[in-house]
Amino acid sequence: MQTNTFPEQSQIVNPITTSNFMAFDTPLQTLTVDYDNHTINPIAMSSMEIADLVGSRHDNVKISIERLVDRGVIEAPALQDLRTLSGQASKEYIFAGEQGKRDSIVVVAQLSPEFTATLVDRWRELEAEKKHDSLAMPNNLSGALNLACMLAYKVEALEQQATENLDKLEFYEEMVNTTQLFSVSTVAKTQDTGPIRLFAYMRDHKILMSKRYKFNEPYQVHLDAGRFHVRWAHYKDELTGEIELKATPYFTGKGVTWIKQFIAKHGRDGL
Structure with missing residues (x-):
């Protein structure tokens, strides 16, 4: 006759439901979980x-x-x-x-x-x-349960972040694909500053040139990246009376999103 090796239902112990009767100090194997380690998923x-x-x-x-x-x-x-x-x-x-x-x-x-x-x-x-x-995986059951709760909360937060990122991505795609140009004055308002300060900020950070005959003209690297469009016009120098050709930079949609990221990374000093 075959012997039933499985425990009776009454013998099965749920460590969670019996938490009042046992201490959460059962040793578990200590593990290190590294989601970006050099051997599995290097930076x-x-x-x-x-x-x-x-x-x-x-x-x-x-x-x-x-x-x-x-x-x-x-x-x-x-x-x-x-x-x-x-x-x-x-x-x-x-x-x-x-x-x-x-x-x-x-x-x-x-x-x-x-x-x-x-x-x-x-x-x-x-x-x-x-x-x-x-x-680091905790070495006791109590810590493991706390970690599980923390990871569940983190997953929920990541899902929320993913939803927000989707909205940002849709906005980014719309800005990148637009053919509309935006004046420095308009973009300055979105950054809670004025056009004079934004112009100076971009010259200080080598986005726009400072030389007299290339004043406020974007550096070629930013033109090549599609962040600006330049419109040329003749202006009269109030001191000399001479007519000069000057550049006026306009942000492209791509440039609007880029300058926002640039300011966030490099700080608002000067704005």
């Missing part, structure tokens, strides 16, 4: 992100990467498919791990040396985020 940065950081066209960044690879200066990074906000299929390079960090710095030093420090700071941010997201 990475894409060529698209590099292009945004240095204010250059993505295709120009990819050309520089390919030239450095051909010369043996850097290792060939991984290539993955990319779909732009407009729906076009493209590809981007992925720099991962310590080798990727080193090679990406070489790329930026070749493209725009003045942005090398910005790239290094970005890598530090990614490393800090990785460290923050590393979770």
